Amino acid sequence: MNKKASGVKAFNTVGVVLAMSGIMTACTIFPKPEAPRVMDFPVPASLQHDGNIRPQSLRIDTPTASEPYNSSRILAKPEPWEFRVYGGVRWRDTSPIILRDMLVGAFRAGSDFRDVSTDSSPANTDLTLATEITAFHAITQGDNTRATVAIYGQLIDNHSRATLCSKRFIASIPARDKRIESVVKAFGSAGQKLAEEVIEWSETCDARPD
Numbered sequence: 001m002n003k004k005a006s007g008v009k010a011f012n013t014v015g016v017v018l019a020m021s022g023i024m025t026a027c028t029i030f031p032k033p034e035a036p037r038v039m040d041f042p043v044p045a046s047l048q049h050d051g052n053i054r055p056q057s058l059r060i061d062t063p064t065a066s067e068p069y070n071s072s073r074i075l076a077k078p079e080p081w082e083f084r085v086y087g088g089v090r091w092r093d094t095s096p097i098i099l100r101d102m103l104v105g106a107f108r109a110g111s112d113f114r115d116v117s118t119d120s121s122p123a124n125t126d127l128t129l130a131t132e133i134t135a136f137h138a139i140t141q142g143d144n145t146r147a148t149v150a151i152y153g154q155l156i157d158n159h160s161r162a163t164l165c166s167k168r169f170i171a172s173i174p175a176r177d178k179r180i181e182s183v184v185k186a187f188g189s190a191g192q193k194l195a196e197e198v199i200e201w202s203e204t205c206d207a208r209p210d
Helices: 003-027 095-110 180-204
Strands: 037-039 054-060 073-079 082-091 113-118 127-141 144-157 163-174
Touching: 037 180, 054 095, 073 180, 082 180, 095 113, 095 127, 095 180, 127 163, 127 180, 144 180, 163 180
Parallel strands: 037 082, 054 113, 054 127, 073 127
Antiparallel strands: 073 082, 127 144, 144 163
């Protein structure tokens, strides 16, 4: 092969490589996605304690949760065997964190415990509220959507490590319609109902193992 032919072949090869490189580059350029809407799980606003302070202090641990609940996705469950995710929107943090924060705020506002802290606090406490998330999703049946929050709770004596009381809690509140704003509002109402039940249960625990 002469030098002229070699030069033409090399030029053609370089041209093909550059063309392919341009195609690959073009294929990997996507418009920057918009940031998803970030929703909060509000602390119940209408709770208040009766002024009688209990001597015990309480630590509220971050709930345990398995997938898909251990995430910031807002979940729907149209069928008993299927989960779906609301697109373009998420919770401000993972479900265990926002549920813990809600419970802490609710207990501080509406319970009679002397002090309420989270598991991130170095303070020693008398009791611990340990919970496990068993439901944190919207259920749609036909035209009806309900926000459902369920936990299994244990009140633990931090000195003996004994479980004083345990109970399953579930709150399910209908959404006004299928819009995400209505669904999130229903989640907030379910959280308030759940918090009220957990507070009443914890304050009436007779300190005897189940």
